[in-house]
Amino acid sequence: ALDRARNALTQRIASIGGGQAGAMAAALVTGKRGLITDTTNADLRAAGIYHIVSISGLHMVLAAGTIFWLVRALLALSQTLALRLPVKKIAALAAMAGSVAYCVFSGAEVATVRSLIMTLVMLGAILVDRPALSMRNLALAAMIVLLREPEALLGPSFQMSFGAVAALIAFAERWENRGRSQPPPALPWPLRPIWIAACGIVVTTLLATAATAPFGAFHFQTFNPFGLLGNALALPFVSLCVMPAAVFGVLAYPFGLDAPAWWLMGQASQVVLKLAHWVATIDHSTLVIPAFGTAALLCFVLSLLWATLWSTKLRLLAVLPLAAGVAVAAKPERPAILVERDGAGLAVRGPDDRLVIAGRPSRFVLEQWLSADGDGRKADDPSLRQGAACDPAGCVLSTRDGRSIAYAQERLAIIEDCRRADVVVTPIPWTAPCAALLIDRTALQRDGATALVHGLTGWRHHAAEQAGRSRPWSRQPPIQPAARTAPATAPAPSVAESAPDTERLQ
Structure with a gap:
């Protein structure tokens, strides 16, 4: 009623x-x-x-x-x-x-x-x-x-x-x-x-605006x-x-x-x-700002609390965490590869430092990727696919540091891409050895949406679903150890065989 x-x-x-x-x-x-x-x-x-x-x-x-x-x-x-x-x-x-x-x-x-x-x-x-x-x-x-x-x-x-x-x-x-040294002007x-x-x-x-801008940007x-x-x-x-x-x-x-x-x-x-x-x-x-991490946000929060809770001149020290927050937010960690949770599409940071997409990521996910990257382009902008060489079997893209990223949509393409690409992403389950870093359907079903950042020691893996982590409101089932057989050749480690956020992948 x-x-x-x-x-x-x-x-x-x-x-x-x-x-x-x-x-x-x-x-x-x-x-x-x-x-x-x-x-x-x-x-x-x-x-x-x-x-x-x-x-x-x-x-x-x-x-x-x-x-x-x-x-x-x-x-x-x-x-x-x-x-x-x-x-x-x-x-x-x-x-x-x-x-x-x-x-x-x-x-x-x-x-x-x-x-x-x-x-x-x-x-x-x-x-x-x-x-x-x-x-x-x-x-x-x-x-x-x-x-x-x-x-x-x-x-x-x-x-x-x-x-x-x-x-x-x-x-x-x-x-x-406030102390008034002189009366206000009469109007x-x-x-x-x-x-x-x-x-x-x-x-x-x-x-x-000053108090809410950091939260809005975050x-x-x-x-x-x-x-x-x-x-x-x-x-x-x-x-x-x-x-x-x-x-x-x-x-x-x-x-x-x-x-x-x-x-x-x-x-x-x-x-x-x-x-x-x-x-x-x-x-x-409207300015689109690249997403920054929680460390910068915590600095902004500390600055706001320090400036508002103190009643003496000590509140002026709030400029220190503010400056630290600005410095950290100015250089956010930007992933080199973003993979949708079901493997329907991915985005790779191209040579021009902008995202290039392959596959068919959902419009909502693509909008979130662009927004978090500080990219003002729309989801249907044709420039998003410039730089990806595609055929019916998949796509090949290059990162800004020259690494080859393959998106395979057929099993024969996976075999070929595993020999020549640095990273292979596929929505198909794959159990055979692969010389490249492999993200297949099995890994995505376990880890969810995935982001890869390349550092000095190799690929660093961030996943939406962190395997093995239990929370009071969401307990993960215990992972059963699988029987292992000695492979004919030692394959390179894949995302499906590594613990996300805890192991650096070469």
Whole structure:
């Protein structure tokens, strides 16, 4: 029944708002993003404002803040109520109830629930007469989230949301405790609120972008350099028009008086989409960054924690792990060969240091390979197959250091490639000796997707499924030793006979 109500309201908002603006407005209220096209999503990502269509901290704070301000303002209209009742605490209770209802009705996704917990902690601080913006409150919210969902610690949503809020709270605490050597310049009344709002948007966007950029680059391999511009232009419309109209629309919906609110919300959303499209058309609005390892990410995390948790000048030392993270991320380990888990295709780093594919890897896997490599080409780009000599039996490719890589699709081709290639990849099970390094179906079924990196001591093997490793939630069956017979000739070691990530293969 709840989902049917969400669908009905989604259709109503989308029809009144009109087009993609209506689809975006509906997504902000009900969490249903299916009506938003891929083109619109791409524009929002390029402008750095895709977060506005994913119900999370921004929407929860705006919704709770609108309810809090509205209830407090209405109660303050009565002198008797304002003097005799704890108006602020009543408004906080109303905002907490509204936040819970918003979370439930919008689908209660992971990011929404996490934002709800953080919002409830902040509003609960008002009820017990504590400062709402406090690093302790943020720590309490983090503990509640991790007790409910421990695995969220490794996800981008937790890392980006709590990282951004930690940076904002740390700045707010430093700003409140700053020493003023001279009074601020006096501005005329019409200009002062505009100046304060503009500075607030710029500063908070810079802080949030700096805190979340390492996590976005690690998980998604992208960076939007014009995100500051997109947020500075779009957030005023979202904060002052879109979300307040959404609150009034939801309140008026049971009485059938919600159409004006959805129309206003659609008009403001249309402005946001136009601004996003304009920012997306700027050259290099989206930069693809090669994937870097967890060592660089840990340096960035240490830098963020050091800068936000210290309250003395020791926080300046955060520049040291930051510099280390940048240095490590600047030279990531890039595999020479990538093999899909079923052997349907592979990618080889060619002489021009770009990936060349052979076989038929799935579009999704190929997109992930290109993204992780910092390659901006599309999956259907014809240049991806330039450099691979192919026939019906297979393909032959060359690495940038001149090594020959063969992709064999027939058994006769495997026999020939084993004599002349350095590495042979095949989706066919193979048990005969092979002079080359062999990755066959048996190895792939055991190890999953495979990456090979060539170092000074030979090939280093990374596999998705690490054989022999047991975890509390996924125990591997014991490997039975197979009977061995002395071969006529001693074959070279193959991936199928080696332990991944533990043995260097010559």
